[in-house]
Amino acid sequence: MLTFVALGDSTTAGFGDPMPDGSWRGWAALLADGLAPPGQVAFHNLAVSGALSADVARDQLPVALDHKPDVAAVLVGVNDTLRRGFDVSAIGNTMDHTIGSLHRSGALVLSACFPDPGRLFGLPAPLARPISRRIAAVNAVTHAVAARVPGVHLDLNLLPEAYEPRMWSVDRLHPGERGHRLLAGSFYDLLVARGGPVHRRPDPEPGNPPPSRGARVWWMATQGSAWLYRRSRDLVPSLARMAIAEWWYDLRGLAHDLDETVQKETSRALDMFVDTPPGLTTIQKPIPNRQ
Template sequence: MRFAAIGDSFTEGVGDDLPDGSVRGWADLVAAGLAAGLDEPVDYVNLAIRGRLIEPIVRDQLEAALALEPQPTLISFNGGGNDMMRPGFDLDRIVGLIEHAIDRCAQEGVGLLLLSGGDPTMRLPRGAMMSDRGRIYLEAVDGILERHPEQLFVDNWSDQELRRAPYWSADRLHLGPLGHERVAARVLTALGVETDLPTSTDSAPESRRALVEAQYYARYVLPWIGRRLTRRSSGDGRTAKHPEWVRIDPTAVHRAADAPHEPGKHADP
């Protein structure tokens, strides 16, 4: 199997930080899970870059994935989350781009996995607006699936458990390690590799004291507003973390799984 992942920060793996400052994320875990579950090597590319809107994901990343030699057998595609946070949210345009991606993969004979990100809106500023947009986005995806009944879709947005605070990073926008693990398990199961869903046992209430909120706004919200005002993106100047095929060896994955590691963490495949 040759697995290529395209998308934004969700697919890049932001929030699942490694000690060296790089990120892992659900797509890396899926590649390792496929190798272990199929007991055969899996070649893996990850072209996702944080901050990307859906148009450059389809225009640039999808075409780069389809141009790989050899071609992928499977492409995962998520996009639209950054579009939902911007003025001028154009649902019809997003739907058209998703259907274009479906058509392009069909033309090339490449399998396509669509998936939505988790729903972070309960704890975000302007979360109600994003929640409404997420709802109409999913309704639009339902229409796409009616027109393309063969299309595989993993709906993480509707996962109620995934909305809880223990699955999210400190910025409240990106999944943390456990959230990425849960998405990876959902994707692997959808691909035929049955995987238990990680679940948090943490029932402690999230602190929302004034000082905590002030620190949160200073560290995460104000820089985000600054980037919007100056038309910058968190992904400016960044390149894909795995732009060429990387081989995931199932024997190495098995050894990594048997090695001791911190709860909520995985050894590198």
């Protein structure tokens, strides 16, 4: 029996890929079905909507280790970019702890770098630039952490399809079924190249018809509006602060200062990995509690 454990946020929880019974499926469940014959995979999805990298390290990792996984996926970081007090060193620290711990437990670890949301969603410049800046920083530390262990790392920026509108759900924030299948298939291909456990490649074509216009409107009026309301209480203030700061610096011709600040912070984050065994950087800084 092969054990596959998935850690992360709403994308790994399956948001954007609804099942007929109203539950979410998602890329991790699709990949699980492709790792071994039916009945030969024990799949545990621990991902939680809104999770930060610290949440994954503190709450999901201990449960994942208890399952003694053969394969583990860790996709997290997007929510960190949308919060006040963005700290790329802390993110790198907790990512290294999570991925390193799973690797030392004997799991083959899957990780990923994310596409640029500013380019993806056509956001206005005062909002697109700070988010893109932060995503680039998260991607840099994620790539560095993944390079420290012999796992499987997917860079979604290298997949042109990731930027196609048809890959995204009605909320424009999560992959749709086709996008989840792209993720599952891409990880499957990397597992094949690495000689990892594989059985059958996930079908890239959706098994469910695309939602009708009426269904999309109904989703936004019911589930979508409730989800947006819950997230507006933590996301909107942070996004507004980022946009205002970007506008203020840009107005004074100082936008390059913001670029340089994040670049310096990213360099410091990467420096902590030098000559440090994977998963042990947490001796430098504790995993913070969620605010």
